[in-house]
Amino acid sequence: MLSKKAQYAFRALAHLVEHYDSGPVLIAEIAKKKRIPLKFLESILLELKKNNILESKKGKGGGYFLKKDPSQTYIATVIRIVDGPISLLPCVSLYFYQRCKNCNEKHCGLHDIMKSVRDATLNILEKRTLKDLI
């Protein structure tokens, strides 16, 4: 399951996609419109900024906005930033790989199954983008 944090992130990003091209959006505005706890949202947006998804402007007239065109940010990327691994097992993860202590990856049934699941999942999440959120 995606965490609440990730769900908030996508709701906020959807708002920013809707307001793409109309300048920075206030955290407070997003929080109010999308009913997200303000301070929690603040930390989420900051994290997305640090990871190159968002850009911000301080001071009067400031706010958050998308760094790239909505079609250039993949859903998978956002999930990895906010929630971490997408795979069901560490030993089949591409970005968070850890080897199994107790199974031989060369012939482990579970490993093979979870690898198929990963491929099927990424085939969707690495094609769909923020543009698809609205």
Next chain:
Amino acid sequence: MLSKKAQYAFRALAHLVEHYDSGPVLIAEIAKKKRIPLKFLESILLELKKNNILESKKGKGGGYFLKKDPSQTYIATVIRIVDGPISLLPCVSLYFYQRCKNCNEKHCGLHDIMKSVRDATLNILEKRTLKDLI
């Protein structure tokens, strides 16, 4: 990610598949062979028994064994018992459905994306069985 509990469950089930047709297997034997904490394993097997995956026999010569042929128990079923929902959002879950408070499922981009992921995932996990573990 699958919890450690689920990973233990699959390791234990794999052992039981390997010993299908050779009578009950001791918890202690599984624990030792698969390096799983004994008491933790005990609770996992009990839960699988209560959910119709395993059968047990008490007393001398007793132990655990698969209730059905390995090809008749689906990976998805085991995950749902041990870890709960497979879907990434409650609003697209088949067995653990909860409606979204903040999105309209009829036209919510995230909803659609996660539904595709669910379908792709279940297409694998509801076809593969315990037999595929070995």
Next chain:
DNA sequence: TGAATACCCTACCAAACCAATAGGGTATGA
């Protein structure tokens, strides 16, 4: 029949994580 066997049940615990809050600090621009 009784004792050893082996599953069954309840309770508890520490560590980690999740969701959220608090309270300022710092850069910006009018």
Next chain:
DNA sequence: TCATACCCTATTGGTTTGGTAGGGTATTCA
């Protein structure tokens, strides 16, 4: 220079995870 609005650190309550402890109960076989 001051209000604005993002930036940063710390803390907190609650839940989940992973695991331990200890005894209860049913079964089998000598």
